[in-house]
Amino acid sequence: MNYRMIFYLLGDVLLLLGGFLLLPVIVALIYGEGDWASLLLTAAICAVPGGLLLLCKPKQRRAMQARDGFVVVSLSWIVISLLGALPFYFYGATPSYLDAVFETVSGFSTTGASILHNVEAVPHGLLFWRSFTHWLGGMGVLVFMLAVVPLSGDSLYLLKAESPGPSVSKMVPKMRTSAMILYGIYCAMTLLQICAYQLGNLFGWGEISLFDSVCLTFGSAGTGGFAVRNDGLASYTPYIQSVTTVAMILFGVNFSIYFFLISRKFRLIARNSELKCWCSCWRWCPCPATASTCSRPNPPARR
Amino acid sequence: MKIVIIGAGKIGATLADQLLREGHEITVVDRSAEALDTISTLDVMTVEGNGITLQTLREAGVDTADLAIAVMSTDEENLLACLIAKKLGVGNTIARVRNPEYAEGIRLVKDDLGLSMTLNPELASASEIARILRAPSAIKIDTFSKGRVELHKVRLPDNSPLDGLKLLELGKMHSGVLICAVERGAHDVYIPSGNFVLKAGDRISFVAKPRTAAKFFHKIGIPSEPVKRVMLLGGGRISYYLARQMLDFGASVKIIESSAEVCESLSERLPDADIIHGDATNEHLLAQEGIEKMDAVASLTGIDEENVLMSLYARSVTKAKIVTKINRTTFSHIVKSMDLGSVFHPRYIAADHIVRYVRAMQNSLGSNVETLYKIVGNKAEALEFRATAKSAVCGTPLMELRLRPDLLIGAINRNGRILTPSGRDTIEPGDTVVVVTTVTGLNDLDDILEKRRARV
Structure with missing residues (x-):
């Protein structure tokens, strides 16, 4: 040793x-x-x-x-x-x-x-x-x-x-470059999710503070789930909840897929059985969940 | 550079390891997952699949790679893979082609196929062994201009007449050699000037024509009788190539081979050699065939253990130069600790050839480097440049050129004629020039000039 x-x-x-x-x-x-x-x-x-x-x-x-x-x-x-x-x-x-x-x-x-x-x-x-x-x-x-x-x-x-x-499984020959690419994709997607939350503020689809949006993003990026409010996501608007849901699905995908997407190797994406399985899960599961979320009236704004 | 290696066999794995150490991005393709598993300790990307199919080659990124090297088991597969890779847009291709019968045909269509280089590992090994047998006292020999110029490295013995000699005086001996690098002690490397004084124990590298080198060895008191009688134990491909080269050199060759069939084919192809059908591990047979009187004995069977035993035996009964072929690269310190003469690893030799090509290729991206060797333990480089009409150095006598201080022009090759340069010689367009230097990163012949200070 x-x-x-x-x-x-x-x-x-x-x-x-x-x-x-x-x-x-x-x-x-x-x-x-x-x-x-x-x-x-x-x-x-x-x-x-x-x-x-x-x-x-x-x-x-x-x-x-x-x-x-x-x-x-x-x-x-x-x-x-x-x-x-x-x-x-x-x-x-x-x-x-x-x-x-x-x-x-x-x-x-x-x-x-x-x-x-x-x-x-x-x-x-x-x-x-x-x-x-x-x-x-x-x-x-x-x-x-x-x-x-x-x-x-x-x-x-x-x-x-x-x-x-x-x-x-490596995406490029050098391990270090692979690690950099992985973190690059991770950071970019994290930023995107934070921006998506902020759009809610901008267009009035639901208010969320910068702190909340960063923390929620961290929670969904790591596919963990720590929230910053006692009732989790329940008190946010449907827009915020939907952003979170989509982000959770996207962060659950194997990151090699995103690399293939960037490097335009679409054939490899189409052949990926892991992605197929993941997608078929989400084709059916979200339907009832989305329905129940949308049918609920907006929760009262908290302050 | 991005390099795709197709085939993860012995040479493929060795290549991946060596090219990785030079800092390249390596992808290895092989049909068998087990073969790829053996290189899983290397930081390379592996792609499982048939290296001749478009899909696999694309997946390995051949279309964006700088170099594809095909080292699968058969020549035809390698050629086909290179052909497809070239069409997909790879920069350069190297194929391993073993069958000597293909050599001429391939030379004919090489440009049409877009092949940058073909490699015959056995031929390369045989050439390297032959070089050592022709000048048995050299530690290492590198060649330039297709073998017309050689760079020898020798250790000056204690009683050498060169001990205490200034290089200027050596010039007066009209030896026709140019000492271009001197290693002293463990770390010091000099590119010597005329006032440099040699000492016994120095390891000197000098540039010379092959024949001149032999005379020089004699002059400086290093026994260097090129071998006249060679015994080759084992009649494989390397033996065949080596026998042919030694016969051309004028030596007598005796091959001992245990398979009658191989013996017959050898005797047909090598009418001037003695082919003995018998077991080379048989002491009596070796004695009968006069192993004591040989100048060189080479153990070249396919079994490492036999080679080691035969070489040890040969060492005990004769003072001949011993050459041992070892396929395995493991247990190298054991092999080193035994007195086996010059030990050759065919796969290292093959890999070295490709690594050298890759270095030259990397150096020549936008430059005119023809050959490049790292010499004296990677502390200096010997490069061969081709002079073009645009070169600033052409036409001016060398003594009037402002050359960099840590650099030396070793030889000028003008249409196959080798000049050992003196101050009055000039470099002409079309010449190739061998330069030895401790500066790395020379890309162009004009780089040998001292950089002009920026004028205000």
């Missing part, structure tokens, strides 16, 4: 997590609810050991084996879940640290289960972080790392361990 390599990569993951935590810190500062301290403290807790672990830079890089890849991937999921829970615990948003861990694991694994009864009582910075874990977990922190951190060819083992199934 190549311990130096494992620690070095974990250091990378920790630094990355620290960097990601700065985003909710900004949100917390904007809303001024006092949760920024707990977030910033966690970022520091991630960054310091992360930086120290980078000192373990392995001497020779071509020594990583498949099992090292598995260890790095599993360890980093555990570590980011444990550390990502700290802000909730420090602020006291959850009754105990264990609950905070539950919430974070649910976030990073895009499960969407929550122990919070009163979501609206949680300050905005923490709520943003909670939804952001969905977004990060949706594509995988390690894939992001592969896209941004220049690693040697051995990092293929990381992708292999990270991806479900025995074989890694």
Whole structure:
């Protein structure tokens, strides 16, 4: 086992997590609810050991084996879940640290289960972080790392361990470019969904704040489902709900399809059995759901 | 560059590995998922499917690739795949064509087929072995201008007359060689000027014509008798090509082969060689056929273990130059630790040829590089340029050109005649020029000039 390599990569993951935590810190500062301290403290807790672990830079890089890849991937999921829970615990948003861990694991694994009864009582910075874990977990922190951190060819083992199934399907020959393309598509679709929500504001199809639209987008992009209101989506207008539904379907599609779409390989899309199966599911299921949504009167505007 | 390799066999896998290390984007196509699985540890894209079908080739992105390399099992498949790939719009194609009977026909239609290069791994291996047998003391030999110019690398022995000699004085010996790079110690590389003093233990690279090189070896006290009697153990394709080249060189060749059928066909095709039907692992047979008196013994059977044993045996009974062919690339440190003479891995040789082509291709995108070698452990490059009428260097005597300091002109090839350049020589349009330099990234002959300072 190549311990130096494992620690070095974990250091990378920790630094990355620290960097990601700065985003909710900004949100917390904007809303001024006092949760920024707990977030910033966690970022520091991630960054310091992360930086120290980078000192373990392995001497020779071509020594990583498949099992090292598995260890790095599993360890980093555990570590980011444990550390990502700290802000909730420090602020006291959850009754105990264990609950905070539950919430974070649910976030990073895009499960969407929550122990919070009163979501609206949680300050905005923490709520943003909670939804952001969905977004990060949706594509995988390690894939992001592969896209941004220049690693040697051995990092293929990381992708292999990270991806479900025995074989890694790549869209372009270079793994790093593949990871970049994946995140590019992910980010673009995220932005599109936020814009779609904002159109509702523009044309009066339903009011939604920028904060809500970003958090809801994170929830549907990661196919997780954390909402920022106690009643979930129920109190939004049908337009907002429809945008969310469509987005959820689109984010559920295998991202290779979008790459084929961009690179105009339509024949490969037509042959894709996974897509066929996914579409046939949605051909029938949404009908009753849409009908029930549309027949309901608009809920009273909340303020 | 984007490169599609069709066929994930031995050479395909080796190529993928080596080209990947040079930073190219590689896609590998093969019919068998298991073959693709063996290269799953490489950062390449794999496409499962028949590499001759349009659909698979499109899926592999041949239409946007810069180079397609077909290394499937049969020549016909490779040619067809290259033909289709070319039609789909790939920039260059390389096909592995083994059958020597096709060689002439393919040369005839090569341009029509749009083939950039054909590769015969066995012929390439045989040529490399033959080069070493002709100058057994060289560490490494690279060739330019279709073999008319050679770049030799040798280690100066302790009692060499060159020890302590200035290069200027060497010039007076009229040796016809040009020392273009000197490695000293573990790290130092020099492109020497006239005042450079050689030391024993230096590893010198010099440019010369093949015949001149042999004379030079003699002069500087390195025993370099080209081999006269060669024994080849095993009668496969490499043996056949090697025997032909050694016979052309004037050596006597003895081939020992265990299959009667192969022996008959060899004796028909090589009337001047002695073909012995027998088991090359039989000690008595080897002794009977005079292995002690041979100048060179090459173990070339298809079984690595036999080759190793026979070479070790040959080493114990003779002082001949030993050549061992090893197919397997694993256990390389074991192979290195045994005294097997010059060890050749045919698949590395084949892959090297293609890698060299790819480098030259990459270097020549918009330039006129003909050949490129990385020499002295990748610290220097030897390039061959073709001079065009537009080149700024043409027509001016070399001594009046303002050349870059870390660069040397090794040879000028004018219509097949090789000039060892002196200050009064000029470069003329149509010449090819061999340049040795520690600067990387020379793309054009004009790059050998010192960059003119921008005038205000």
